[in-house]
Amino acid sequence: MLQEFYNTMVRRRFMPAAAAQALCELWAEHEVINATPSLLFQAFALQQRYQTSLWDALIVQAALDGGCTTLYSEDLQHGMRFGALEVVNPFAAPAVHEQPAIWQGKPA
Numbered sequence: 001m002l003q004e005f006y007n008t009m010v011r012r013r014f015m016p017a018a019a020a021q022a023l024c025e026l027w028a029e030h031e032v033i034n035a036t037p038s039l040l041f042q043a044f045a046l047q048q049r050y051q052t053s054l055w056d057a058l059i060v061q062a063a064l065d066g067g068c069t070t071l072y073s074e075d076l077q078h079g080m081r082f083g084a085l086e087v088v089n090p091f092a093a094p095a096v097h098e099q100p101a102i103w104q105g106k107p108a
Helices: 002-011 017-027 037-050 054-065
Strands: 070-072 084-089
Touching: 002 017, 002 037, 037 054, 054 084
Parallel strands: 070 084
Antiparallel strands: none
C-alpha cells in the first residue's frame, strides 16, 4: 500500500516528502493491489487470527493478493510468516536487506 510507505518515510524522516511521493508515483506505474470487499473480508480474518491491527492485516492481505514473498514492515514482527510471505523489518535487520540506491540519493 503506497500510503503506508509514504507515511512511514515522511513521518520517520527517512526521506523528504517529495522523494517519497516520487517513489510512490514510480511504483504506481506497476500493478497496484486495490482494496476490494474480498480483500477487506480476508484482512478481517487475518486480523482476528493473528491479533494484528486492521491496518497491518490489510497490508498483509494486499501483499498476499499481489503474490509478494517479502513484506517490509516496521510494525509486524521480523521473520513472521503468512504462508509464503515473510515479514522483514528493515530497521531491525539492516544487514539483511540493503536500502535501494534511490533511498541513498543515488541514481537507480
